Amino acid sequence: MVKRKFRRVKPTPNCKPQGYQLFLIALVVTTILTALIILVSQTIAILTKYLFTPLIYMIIMDLINLLLLLYSWSQRERVSTISIPTMSSEAHRLSKRLKRLFNDKQITDVLKLSNATRYGNEMPELHVWVNNELSDGYIAIENIANWERADREKFEQRVSGILAGKYQRFAVVSSELTAGDSFIIFYFEDTLTSQRLHVKDEIDSLKEFINDNNHALRLSKDLVWYSDITAHLSIIARTRAGKSVLAGRYMARLMVLQGWIVEYNSAKYDRYVKEFNGQSDPIKIVERAEYWCTVMDKRLEEINEANKEKYLEMEEMLDICLFFDELGNLNASLESLDKVDKTLKITARWTTAINRLSATGASAGIHIIAISQFGTKEGFLPSLARVNCSDAVIMLGGAADSADERKYLVSGFADMPKRSYGKGQGVARILGSGKKWEVPHFFETPWFED
Template identity: 70%
Template sequence: MFRRKYRRIIVTANSKPQGYQYFLIAFIIAVSLTIILFYIRNSIHVLEVALTNLLLCLCLLDFICLLLLFLFMSQREEVSTISIPAMTRESKKLARQLKRVFNDKNIIDVLKLSNFTRYGIEMPEISVWISENLSEGFIAIENFANWQYGEFENYKKLMSGILSGKFQKFAVINYELTAGDSFIKFYFEDILTSQRLIVKDNENSLQIFVREDSHTLLLAKDLVWHTDVTPMMSIIARTRAGKSVFAGRYLARLMSLQGWIVEYNSAKYDRYVKEFNGESEPIKIVERAEYWCSVMDKRLAEINDAGKEKYHEMDNMPDIGLFFDELGNLNASLESLDKVNKSIKMTARWINAINKLSATGASTGIHIIAISQFATKEGFLPSLARVNCSDAVIMLGGAADSADERKYLMSGYADIAKNSYGLGQGLARIAGSGKKWETPHFFETPFFEE
């Protein structure tokens, strides 16, 4: 995977020559003397015999200097170079242009990633890879001894600043250490070109987004949700941020077109509850959750009886998409019902049902899409279910811009720069959908043309 090459060192006025440089000078002097002596020998015939032995000695000295030169050159410091995927001709051309941006001035003065030694300035190895669509890639910089892990976020900003000229459409969005910690990969992408899906408002508008693999759902041009890898999803957004349109008008309908069984439950009655045969009464929502628990148990028994491991190995066992919207209102309503009649214990029944579905439902093809305005325990799911639904998270509008909200479902990313998100805009973090979606990334819900 890795090949070897020698480190590049920039010679300065005060730098000490390396061993091979001494022998390079000696070789040049010896060759020069050999050429001069050869010319004198051929020009003055009287000295031809006398100079022959001396010329042979100089030729031997040339050969010895050359051998020592190669020997000391091979003993220079070796560095690892990273193996990058194959690129198209256009990608290679753009990668070369991008690599030239990270010149000696930017490496030494801006990023300060060079090492000053007695032999000169040691420079890190740099490799660039760009995807076929020319919209994303990575810059791999050698993990020099002067890297400080806590400063990686600062390096992201500096590198984005370096790209702000000719390549201002690119911005560094993520970073990682390679295996063996030899290089740091800084992933960049085109942030000026929107990846939002445009949906025409007609009956068959979603047909073009249907995929052959029914377990994958297209959420954006560069984002596919692999529901067999990450089965549950959380959607957090304030009122009028576009969450219901995304969940009901796009996601639920797309699931139906791909052969899913879809049910849309919401504590606030709306068009999607009616369209997808859901419930809006709190007690009935709990009963539907308990009903799907019984379906889950039945499916588990069928899978075990058939000697299978996964539900998609079974015939006639389609995916099930269960939407639970307005969870904050649902929790408040259930709490009020328990206060009026403590014997019904609706909150406990709801917690038990949703925890079971979120923990075991994935094995039977049941997918929960939990939707709320807030990600807190009171406004969203109980702790266990929230953890089970945290691998695929979409936060829109003000919720995405709130560090307090992100700590519940996107913990560890409180320091994301503040942003003003428009309608249907926010952050998404979906495991199993590619490297860049493993951390919170800018996301736009599909746009419906009226």
């Protein structure tokens, strides 16, 4: 716990002195007068007896002023405290250098987080924490009734601007208030050092990324998707943005290596449909979804008979991942089929099946990875399934930079800084993968060196 300190007030022109400052001035004046009386009495002996009473009076005044100074000093406004985790010596040195960037000029003139009072500018407390890898950390700025100024649009980018020069690799990625509203936390990280996985184009190239936890899949150096915590995943990306390579070439193959059962269905026939025994015909895709509903029911029955709650407690019950790619194309095809044959009701069957799988499949070890170019109702999943698949979302390319797309799957984060994303780049928000991934965060898909 940080030792409690008093509020620092930076004087301004024409500001009023604080109470302890007045008593300090009075103490200095009376002390000087006391010293003069002693000097005169020691120099001119004839005046000694006449100066004795004034000397006693001045000594009493000195003591009174000293007591009043100590009292008023102890009654100054105290600052809030925050617990800072222990840092290594190197991390501590970096945190001190970063803290020096936030000087009085930056706090008052740039960020405008100080409070102007009759006594001067009240300065908030500021602490910086850096992890031992020197890759990320946070800046804690005391909330002294200045939250409305820090909650302005693009304020995080303003804080990032202070991390300039040799520290420009750091950028603020999110911010929040502490539980007691006493500090504003700005999380920063190294954004110039790529966390992308590089995969050699060989048969056994994915083996190095196998996780000891079969339910966890590594998506980048700093991101692991824990399917036992967040069961379903959505991938939204335009054509040529890298979604099929991420889903089919990397994730599906890695799942097989970790012992998963994988099926890849796509309304557009491609290599992964053939490789993972999927379907490309719209009607057959719906039939496969209905088939997996029966598998889910059987699994739930087995779990119930074994007096267990989830498939995680069943030793030989493997994870099943169902990929549904080109959902916009699938929805359009199903709608067209219903218009041709109204008795088919294929769209209703698809809605029922995918809603059931997304709502109950997690308990039976069935995971859905829904892939589309758009996140709208027409281009993606039905409303219920979309909600169930919104806890883990990856958006690549132009979709990641579209506020309209983000509002469908990552509601509350539509207003983000506009950025240009290259191939295989975008944002990801995956609950259960660490605090920084609870908000949309820059993400790069694995890169195959072929």
